[in-house]
Amino acid sequence: MKKTLTSQIETALFRHKLVVLMLFVITSVFFTYQATQIKLDASFTKNIPLNHxxxxxxxxxxxxxxxxxxxxxxxxxxxxxxxxxxxxxxxxxxxxxxxxxxxxxxxxxxxxxxxxxxxxxxxxxxxxxxxxxxxxxxxxxxxxxxxxxxxxxxxxxxxxxxxxxxxxxxxxxxxxxxxxxxxxxxxxxxxxxxxxxxxxxxxxxxxxxxxxxxxxxxxxxxKGAKGVVLFFALAIGITAIMVYIFSHSIRLTILPIFCSLVAVVWQMGMLSSLGFGLDPMSILIPFLVFAIGVSHGVQMINSVVKKVSSGLDAAAAAQASFAALLIPGGVALLSDTVGFLTLLSIDIGIIKELAITASIGVAMIILTNLVLLPILLSYTKIKANAKVGVLSEDSVFWTFIASFAKRGRARVILFITAVLFAVGFYQGQGLKIGELHAGAPALHESSRYNQDTFLITDRYAISVDYMSVIVETTADACTSFDIMSTIDRFQWEMENVPGVQSAVSLSSISKLVNAGYNEGNPKWRIIPRNQQTLVQSIAQVPSSSGLLNNDCSVMPVILFLEDHKAQTINTVVDAVKAAAVDLGSEQVKFTLASGPVGVMAATNEAVEAAQLPMMIYVYGAVIVLCLISFRSVRATLVVVLPLYVVSTLAQWLMTALDIGLTVSTLPVIALGVGIGVDYGIYILSTMSLKLNSGMKIHDAYLAALKERGSAVLITGLTLAIGVSTWFFSDLKFQVDMGILLTFMFLVNMLAAIIILPALSAFLWADDKQEKIG
Structure with missing residues (x-):
């Protein structure tokens, strides 16, 4: 059924190539216009979990x-x-x-x-x-x-x-x-x-x-994100060089880059058409879409050139390559898309927008790089003796890598992998949720904004990092000694929590005023038990002070913190919750939270709560798509297990580099898994054909390397080099994302060519093959 459907799509598209091209032209004109209307869009509420x-x-x-x-x-x-x-x-x-x-x-x-x-x-x-x-x-x-x-x-x-x-x-x-x-x-x-x-x-x-x-x-x-345009131009240049090294042809270099740029334009146009803007925090996604598009374009060029070298003309080679890559390429891109869509489970607007932006972009690649590119290649003159790849098929490198599919070396590979996984899992337990550094984490410490923050923090006694604990009680509660003394006890406990610089509330102001009525004697800095005296002590405090509402039924206790580091916030939040249970009653409820640190605390908890479900969703989606594609549990395992190992090592890297799990770094895990699965799918799709024809594991893997190895290597290197340019960004969060994505692109590629064959050597016996797909 799958082959029949593929054949029908193939026949329909290539029989009506000119019509398809015209549709692409018309759509491109429309989306280009729409893309010119898109604007940067940022709002405070998109960055907080509103349902927390x-x-x-x-x-x-x-x-x-x-x-x-x-x-x-x-x-x-x-x-x-x-x-x-x-x-x-x-x-x-x-x-x-x-x-x-x-x-x-x-x-x-x-x-x-x-x-x-x-x-x-x-x-x-x-x-x-x-x-x-x-x-x-x-x-x-x-x-x-x-x-x-x-x-x-x-x-x-x-x-x-x-x-x-x-x-x-x-x-x-x-x-x-x-x-x-x-x-x-x-x-x-x-x-x-x-x-x-x-x-x-x-x-x-x-x-x-x-x-x-x-x-x-x-x-x-x-302002710093405008520099992304420079990085985008740099990425196009680097990508062009890498693709030319692979294809040895200017024409074959231009085509995948052109189709990938079309995907980006379509993405921007679609976002604009749907009423979305481009948030500064997700402005990096178009670059990723471009890079993903080029990686799939390289696979298509690799296939077409090799089929031309085998005797087909360009049109027949393009048609055959479309048929051969529609399923593995489609599954890989669907895995990317579904991986991004799993981010919708995180109840923070900016992450949801990022998920939608990335998903739309990858969906566009399915059309531009799996459909438009082979049609354009069918009109391209390709020499019969054309070669692609950075290494020849007879290179000893492929022979060496293929030896990982033999059980002797596979045991060593899997032992090293198990050790790395164990160490990575243990070290990754130290991964912190939230910001780990002072100042705005999206910007470098040397930025004007962070320097302004440090000056204000240094020169003023109160911190700019504060949290308001809202005390909800009955009307006119500020005239009740019992309620006011309970609030005062709560404030005293909070002032003695590590990380709390100072605190203020209506009860503390009441004590100061009461002392003032008694010649400023510090002995009278207490909450008056007499109701008339208590009323006198708070009568001059207006509701505009932010210490009470109009009927005195709500009174915040404002906690000024030393900083907004994750550990500080967690310590204070835990202390507030404990004190709220100890001192709270039906009449007095201490509820979290308002103020900038209150928002950070909610965001940190939302990120922590979303971490495990997101990983389950993204891996669940990849597993389901692999099972549908390969119809084999073994095949699914050899694709997914290396991905999981790399994800674990990435968490170790974050811990080692003191990078917290935040709104900007959490999506990187899903992005890395979604894109990293492409390597394994392309290798295994070719390997499975060889296995099904009766080849042994080692021979099948060697044949897959000769056919797809160069494309996989150049893809991994191109993606990694492209995002590594982010190390020089003016934005700290872009630097962190660049480090993590470079690691995941490179190591996922290495895992696909090293761990995948080692697992295959033990999951399949040469004398008893299982059909794949």
């Missing part, structure tokens, strides 16, 4: 306490302290400019110039206070002296003012929609606005401006 319990809490209370999509701008004096007219003019300019940028939550804009930034002091009659910067402020020596005094009274040194008085902070939260247009906030446009209208407008030799936040980080990633 932490994120449900975050979204539920975001309106009252702000979200995690914040912007922090530190304005610094480069020569001394902030108390000079030029600095205050710059600070007010930054505040006003930020206030009027579309998409900024104006209620949340906070700085020294905000009316809500107030000081309170204990005086003889009780309390006195007012805005830190008076309404009649003038940046004179007297006016600056008043502001400095008010800053100290307000207790904002370390939070809004740098510890050494060299900087002042302006911060805000961002909306999901642009209020001017009603459309989704354009993150990249906002990042550019912050750079041009804020940093460049106010930064000079005396004033420096430092901006951090998700939006600015994504903007810097998008």
């Amino acid at each position: 319990s932490y994120m449900k809490t975050y979204l539920k209370h975001r309106a009252n306490f702000g979200g995690a999509n914040n912007i922090l701008i530190s304005v610094c004096d480069t020569h001394g302290d902030i108390f000079n007219a030029e600095f205050f003019n710059a600070l007010k300019g930054v505040h006003d400019k930020l206030f009027f940028i579309p998409g900024v939550d104006r209620i949340q804009v906070k700085s020294l110039f905000s009316p809500s930034t107030r000081f309170v002091e204990v005086v003889e009659d009780g309390f006195a206070g007012g805005p830190v910067i008076p309404a009649d402020f003038q940046p004179s020596e007297e006016g600056l002296g008043v502001v400095k005094s008010n800053i100290e009274k307000a207790g904002i040194v370390g939070s809004m003012i740098a510890d050494d008085y060299s900087c002042a902070m302006v911060k805000t939260a961002l909306l999901d929609l642009n209020p001017d247009t009603g459309e989704k906030l354009d993150t990249l446009e906002l990042a550019q606005t912050l750079e041009q209208d804020v940093r460049q407008s106010f930064e000079n030799e005396n004033i420096s401006v430092h901006i951090i936040g998700f939006t600015k980080m994504v903007g810097d990633v998008a």
Whole structure:
């Protein structure tokens, strides 16, 4: 049935070649136009697991306490302290400019110039206070002296003012929609606005401006991602050289590259047609599609040239090659596609988009490199004495490699493989979930964004890495001593957790105010038991402070962490969960989480939860497709087992190189498996024909190497060299992906030509062959 269907498709396509070519031309014109309409698209919500319990809490209370999509701008004096007219003019300019940028939550804009930034002091009659910067402020020596005094009274040194008085902070939260247009906030446009209208407008030799936040980080990633175009051009050049070395023909070099570029254009056009943009974090996928396309194109050229050398003309050779490669090539590409689609199981928008982008691209390759390429080759003049490959069929290298299919050497190969697997499995247990380094992990430590982050962290007492634990209770709970003391106990326990720098809540503010009412005596820094006194201690704390909602039924405890490393987050989250069980009740519930670190914690847990199911799905899909294709359990095992060994070694590599399992590295495992299976399928498809004809294992494998070996080698090297150029990227996550993909492309290729035959030597007995396929 399979042969009949293949024959029918083959006959229909090659009998109507001109019609098929015209359809390709028309489709290409349409998708080229659509591809020109695609835009970079990034949003905060795509990067978080919206259905995670932490994120449900975050979204539920975001309106009252702000979200995690914040912007922090530190304005610094480069020569001394902030108390000079030029600095205050710059600070007010930054505040006003930020206030009027579309998409900024104006209620949340906070700085020294905000009316809500107030000081309170204990005086003889009780309390006195007012805005830190008076309404009649003038940046004179007297006016600056008043502001400095008010800053100290307000207790904002370390939070809004740098510890050494060299900087002042302006911060805000961002909306999901642009209020001017009603459309989704354009993150990249906002990042550019912050750079041009804020940093460049106010930064000079005396004033420096430092901006951090998700939006600015994504903007810097998008800026670095433009360098991908250079890497793409470099990859095309490297690929062209490698294909020419293999084919020894300019014409045969151009055709697979052209067809692979068509696949990329179709991919971009299809994404645009479906309403998707291209996220900076998935901008690398078109390159992978191009590389995968070329690898399959090399297999087609290899087959056509060898059939021409055997006596067929180009048209007959192309038709025969199409028939021979439709099943193995189709199964390999379907394995790639299904492997990518397994990423849809991960409940994070950016990974789902990556899965869709990659799957569409590979689906396009099925048409361009398995259909369009052989049709174009049928019109190509190919000399009867043409040769392909980097090694001749009589090379001693193939004879040496083929010896791995003999049981003597196979035992050694399998023993070494078992040792490597055991060590890799053990070492891979140390793989950490989440970020392992300070700063934005997508960018290098030396990047402007991370340098801004380090400056803010160094000069301010509070960390930019904070998590809000939401305390849900009854209305007017802040007037209850029992509830407030429970929150205070929880805060005290959290302040003593390793990794927590400091904490703040309404209960801690209440204690400070109560002491103030008692002449500032630290002995009175307690929560008042008397309800009227308790009400007095929290009466001056507005809901805009972010410490309570309007009816005081929700009060966050804000934990400032030393960093956002995976170990720190895990330690704090575990402590919060334990304390929530110990101190929580029907009246008081401590729920995780809001704030930037709350989002990271949810993302880490989503990645950890998705790791095993994703691997099961991707390997399950590969196993099913191999069983359908080869109809043999043994054949499936010799293809899949080497892949699993390489995946295990890749986790060891990540542990050794201190690369955490994150949103950007998790998909690499599926990508590596999906693409790595191609080598084994192509080798085994040829090997199976020889076995079915009665050849022994060693002879069948040697024949497969002579026919497919050079193509497999050049494919693995081309893919690996192409992604190895990513080592020089401005984006740290691209460097990490480049390292992992280079490893997986190379080692999967080696595993296919070394471990596969060694397994075959023991799974098949020469005197009792099993039919394959």
